[in-house]
Structure formats: structure tokens, C-alpha cells
Amino acid sequence: MILKVFKTENKIERDKTMDELNEWGAKVFNDAYKYYSDLARNENENVFKIFDDWWKGKCVSTEEYMSKHTKENNDLAYGIIMTAISNGFG
Numbered sequence: 607m608i609l610k611v612f613k614t615e616n617k618i619e620r621d622k623t624m625d626e627l628n629e630w631g632a633k634v635f636n637d638a639y640k641y642y643s644d645l646a647r648n649e650n651e652n653v654f655k656i657f658d659d660w661w662k663g664k665c666v667s668t669e670e671y672m673s674k675h676t677k678e679n680n681d682l683a684y685g686i687i688m689t690a691i692s693n694g695f696g
Contacts, residue, residue, distance in 0.1 A: 635695070642690045649682045656683035661690075 639661060646657035652675050660666045660683070672680050690696055 638690065638693070638695050642686055642695070645689075646683060646686050649686075650679065652676070652679045653683045653686070656680065657686050660687050 643654060643657060643661070646654040656666050656675060656679065659671075665671065666683070666687075675683075687696070
């Protein structure tokens with residue numbers, strides 16, 4: 607029955623459903639960002655910076671980028687990043 611919502615002749619219901627799905631998706635991603643960024647921030651601000659850059663689309667795996675941070679901070683951030691990826695956020 608739900609598939610009928612997406613038929614083009616039912617544009618009002620389709621748009622309403624898409625709006626609800628988009629709102630739900632935005633909430634999920636906002637909650638995930640808060641959770642993982644809090645994990646990173648609990649380590650230290652540099653780990654948070656690495657995580658935040660990655661979340662916002664910056665490549666954090668280049669030698670140039672990694673040289674800006676200690677190996678320990680990179681390792682901590684990558685652990686958090688890999689956890690986020692394994693949970694569908696990457």
C-alpha cells in the first residue's frame with residue numbers, strides 16, 4: 607500500500623511522505639553528528655577537529671593533513687570515523 611504513495615498522480619501524499627522522510631533523515635544525521643563529535647571532543651579538540659573536518663567532507667587521510675596532528679590524535683580520530691562509517695554515516 608505504501609508504494610502507491612509514490613505514484614505521480616498522488617503528488618500531495620508523495621510530497622508529504624518525502625518531507626517526513628527528509629525530516630527524519632536530517633534528525634538521524636544531526637543526532638549522529640552530535641554523538642560522534644562528542645566522542646571526539648571527549649578525547650581532545652584536535653581529535654574533534656579531525657573528525658569534524660572529515661564529517662564536513664575534507665580528506666583527512668593525506669600525508670599533508672595527517673602531519674598537522676600527532677599520530678595518537680590521528681589514530682583516535684580514525685577510530686571514531688571508522689565507527690561512524692560502520693554505522694552507516696560515511
